[in-house]
Amino acid sequence: MRQLEGVVRMKVSMTVNGQPQEHDVEPRLLLVDYIRRVVGLTGTNVGCDTSSCGACTVLVDGESVKSCTMLAAQARDRRITTIEGLATGDGLHPVQAAFQQHHGLQCGFCTPGMVLAAVSLISENKDLTEDDVRLGLEGNLCRCTGYHNIVKAVLAAASAGVPA
């Protein structure tokens, strides 16, 4: 993002997908815009302006957070994981793989947030039921899949034992 004259700025530092980041930003900059425009990771999507849709979900210290509900400044010294940082090896993370296997995505726009919300949900509860998954993903909207295959994918990944 371009720096404009006369705008107050502040220093933020955090790690994003294990990489240390340090930038001068406007105090009002949302974490999601920091990730997308300053760090340059565009896998995190913006679907609304009321923190309703969950497309911008990332992990903050391992827990799912809608990154439009935080200022970049509030993420100081936190550990951020975006969809780009989820898979550690060459292949997909098991939750990502389950989404592909069970056709848990169509247009893919809600998918990064949905996957990260699912990763967080699985890490919090080892014995997820279908109701747990449906309630646990309530904050993430999908307009394509009707949720059926998302739920199926999350249950399959959970029962296969996903590393937290």
Next chain:
Amino acid sequence: MTIAEDRTRVVGTPLPRREDPALLTGEGKYTDDIVVPGELHLAIVRSPYAHARITSVDVSAARALPGIVAAYSGADLQGEWGGPMPCAWVVTPDMKNPPHYPLAIGTVNHVGDPVAVVVGEDPYGVKDAAEAVVVEYEPLDPVVDLEDALSDRVLVHADLGTNRAYTWELTPEPDKVDRAFAEAAHVVRERYVQQRLLPSPMEPRAYLAVPQPIGGEITIYSATQIPHFVKIFAALILGIPETKVRVIAPNVGGGFGAKLEVYGEEFLCIALARKLGRPVRWTEERSETATAMIQGRAQIQDIELAADAEGRVTAVRAELIADMGGYMMLITPGIPLLGAFLYHGVYDVAAYSFKCTGVFTTKTPTDAYRGAGRPEATYAIERAIDALAREVGVDPAEIRRRNFIRSDQFPYNSPAGLVFDSGDYHAALDKALALAGYDGLRAEQQRRRETKDRSQIGIGLSSYVEMCGLAPSRVLASLNYVGGGWESSTVRVLPTGKVQVVTGTSPHGQGHETCWSMIVADELGMSTDDIEVLHGDTQIAPHGLDSYGSRSLAVGGTAVFLATQKVIAKARTIAAHQLEAAEEDLQFEGGAFSVRGTPTKSMPLAAVAFEAFTAHNLPDGMEPTLEATSTWDPPNFVFPFGTHVAVVEVDTDIGDVKLRSYTAVDDCGNQVNPLIVEGQVHGGVVQGIAQALFEEAVYDSDGNLVTATLADYLVPSAAEFPSFTLGHTVTPSPTNPMGVKGIGEAGTIASTPAVINAVVDALAPYGVRDIAMPASPWRVWKAIQEGGRQ
């Protein structure tokens, strides 16, 4: 046995999608993810009034803010437009089509109508600057209610002298209809309201226009379903030679019809990029999506059925008032016509009458939303047929059986003038009832009614047929649509034997890359891994009519199939020449040509392709390279059908409706990828249920959209649904070589009436015969209270 002989067909198998890894890892790029150096951001100033005269626009304070490059009113930019925004479907010669432009001139006609634009270096900065634009309005009376609009009490467009945009009628034999009603043993008259809906794709609109100031070329990245139409209209409206316009639809985050559109904001990006000589980007906020993206449905439907003593329907009469909103968008007036032929549904009815009046209001324009006209038609007939069942005193399943078009009647000449290609409606109904456990459900319902259980269950059926695979070009011409309905594909075998498929379809979640590669893989005897599918860039796929109306497989997939056949035909000629055999003696199996009876004389397709590439030894007169293009103009629509069964539990103390189970049996002919078919059904069903139970674009009496955020407009979450039970029957379409039909809209078309029929069924003991959508707890509770007093 060779590996090639061992391989089985991939078409018909649930192959996971090749699109997914990029989308699952953040590697996939949507329009707002594509960053170009030097880009400017654009912000729009929108009308806070539903109806007002613009008295002044002052952009000077905005222009003076740091980082702001330019700011314009509608009047400032009026010289940029070669004509008004396009409407491609002038449904009657006298249709009213008031001109509108990317920025309003003179008056605004809905909340969210764009009045000014600010361009600057920073996305937050331009939003600040938009706040500094001062617009003065003289408010005019809003026009919100459809019947009030028809009265012309207040005119939306004063110069038109009326709010009535058009009246379109389809009554092939009026006397027959009148006679059927005069002689009917039973007549059912119902009025239904299709509430307005916000299509709500998860990706809001986003555009990026990148100019090349020296040559005058411009590239537009667009979150669109229709890059080819955008290219044509950008050329026409902005006066740019079509050769200099390139439109790229990168990953697109859902459309549902709302991106089957040419929007003014897109043209603003293009015009300002050219004017300022820098890339210009606009990505909307969700509240802008709510008021300035097109909206769906919005009709009042009057439907009448005439029936004999046994409940056999003899005539259907439907009359609509359809809300156009403030202006005509790309195909706004034509949407009700896509349902006009289907108000008799799956039933064999002799006499038919349809009439629709389109009316202007001071609300956001309507246009295509998943199903577009067909969900409305299906809702009306499927609600009315249940009303007839009550009137006659038979079970809803039985009334349907008595009236279904029988499988031996196909191809069926419909009373509205269509030819339904194929179907077996009884089979789909029987299968759905069996899967749902219908008899057991009725017994449980009876028990709960007898014990006056607080939780009552309702069982709702919906049997549907729809016309999709848009569309035979000559039929479109007869409906006054300006475009054609064909689709194009090129299949190209590369020098190393890999295959490139170019398609004119423009997927935004449907998985065309996977499905088209499956079709070609089977025909060429190859692995899908060796086939790439290219789309969504007018420079790579110059010919195409894009994706909407469940057309991509039946029309675009057929073009892929036929282009592949042409490639095989050319390859056969080359192989025959190389093998010194007659073409008719060659067989093509497992990716290789061989001489019948002499299996040692064979030549793989890759070798043929290399020969075609080097051109060292081709038959005399043959052109080098192995590729072919096919453009398919379908001879007819395709007509998928099925029966859905919804089971709801209603808490009669508080009016809460819980969807207990949902069974869908759909028939889309032969399936290319059942995984994707099921995904389309799941998603479609949820969108239709959302109309029944959750969603409504609510306007207040001043014409304000009061549900303009996802906090106020209830796009349902996973928590609102059970898992679904799906089944299918397979009745191939005889009108295309693969026997396929569309499935993208079927779920939405079927599910709304299934759920409302279930709610009404649950409330029958309370004397409730109708419930407005969405059937919210408040409405259901109120209906119980009012019904109970009867």
